[in-house]
Amino acid sequence: MARLEHATTEQLRRLLEFFPAPKLKAEWPGVKGQKKEDACEIIAGTGDHARIGTFLMANFAHCRQHVLLLSRQNKESNPLSALPASDPLSDPKGGISFHLSSVPYSVYLLNPVEEVQINVLWPIKIEQDDEITLLRTFVLERDPTNYSGRPLLKAVRNFDEKKLATDLLQLGLPGLDINKGVKALWDSKVVDAPRVRYKESGSTNTVDMDDGLGLRDTKPEVYEEVVKKPLLNTNFRPQADPEDPEKAQKIFQANPTFGRLGFTSYSEDPGDTDAVIKAILTNNQ
Amino acid sequence: MLSSKRFLQIISDRLIATPARLKVFSALDTQRIYVENVRALLGTNTWIARQICETAVRQGLFVKRIQILCPDGAVALTVDDDKAIPEEVQCWQEADGELEPVSERTERLDRLEFYQLVRPAA
Helix, strand or coil, rough: HHHHHCCCCCHHHHHHCCCCCCHHHCHHHHCCCCHHHHHHHHHHHCCCCHHHHHHHHHCCHHHHEEEEEEEEECCCCCCCHHHHCCCEECCCCCCEEEEEEEEEEEEEECCEEEEEEEEEEEEEEEEEEEEEEEEEEEECCCCCCCCCCEEEEEECCCHHHHHHHHHHHHHHCCCCCHHHHHHHHHHHHCCCEEEEEEEEECEEEEEEEEHHCCHHHHHHHHHHCCCCCCEECEEEEECCCCHHHHHHHHHHEEHHHHHHEECCCHHHHHHHHHHHHHHHHHHCC | CCHHHHHHCCCCCCHCCHHHHHHHHHHHHHHHHHHHHHHHHHCHHEEEEEEEHHHHHCCCCCCEEEEECCCCEEEEEEECCCCCCEEEEEEEEECCCEEEEEEEEEHHHHEEEEEEEECCCC
């Protein structure tokens, strides 16, 4: 907990900004009516690190996140060793543990020109059984703008997330092939794909559907061919629900050949994210 | 150890059982067989499909090769399994509507394995 206990108000504010406003306001009703950035500032100002830590763990599934599904070829390897240094937020329970890391950024400010180093607190959730590790991290801003209240030239993240997969592979934790599980979900008509990238013999192909239509329902003959091939970065969205028009906007990305999922929308229901992961893993066996 | 005859028999048995699978197998490019092609073809799971491919490598029926994928998934380079991978490869990146060549460090890129059926010597 040391990283959280010693966090500055500014670090707490940035940490809270990972969460959707309705969840923050449900936990801290006193900030209702405030804009999200102001609400985060007020909550961070309370300095109640323990409550923020508990909130973080309880609401992890609501946040925009990347999920790496890893095959535990080396059961002794710790995936945390491929990530920036972290502290545990809780004791492991049922194979689940939460950690808080910090990602260094170099921020170049204007008026006057100045380079400052900041550390953004970065929550990590690990779920592990004998065969599989799930490594879940919040989506980091590529070019964060709200870091000081001063004009910003640019911010450079000093952690290469793209290299993470190779580092984990070297630790004996390669990405789990989830083509079977993802295709079962696709076939079940729970989701359809407006954008599909797949490996054809001799080429890498992309199908971008018009108007966000789904490939399976619109071009079943192409779908039948695609599901025989390795899928790369593909966007899925839940089937349209007349009672919940926003549901179909909750696109998630999957790179099944390398065991990666990306949930880049906030999730209202904590089951949304967890249910997708569970359905994929159940059907992947 | 599984003999090559036995290995082919397993695949053959599975194929004969389902004519639709035979059609799929005939459409496979035997010079680019991905584990997922075998899995989908046999209707099995990835672990079994990989074991079949690796067994075929041990039997000398397949050779394994590796494709280095650019960030957009395009194949930048194909190398033999036991050959050294260069530190950098060239990829293409779209900037302001134009494609520009960029050098990418291979340590940041995904590697996709595939198999080739060894052609018998003439």
